[in-house]
Amino acid sequence: MTPTALSLAEQRDLLRDCLRLWEVAGQVVVGDDDVSVVTAEGTFTLTAAEPDLRPVRWFLKTPDRPAPRAVQSIVVVLSRLRNALGAEGGAAPRFGS
DSSP: TTOOOOOHHHHHHHHHHHHHHHHEEEEEEEEESSEEETTTEEEEEEEEOOHHHHHHEEEEEEEEEEEEESOOOOHHHHHHHHHTTTTOOOOOOOOOO
């Protein structure tokens, strides 16, 4: 595991926090080498890519796309997951005047 990689526990906590923020009912389940988000819409599974697959860092499997999709960052993973769940993105922060 590289120093910047998220542990399964960190992935679980991040996804749990996102579900709360997005106001989506669901459960986060940690597997042997992946983390799944289980909701009424189905199961969404996140698996870290092996280091030799860089720049791919993650694989995301969704109910409507059973073959895992390669993703380059956790930000994109969260965006795709939020969109697939139909969750609101929230207001963008404003800086300055």
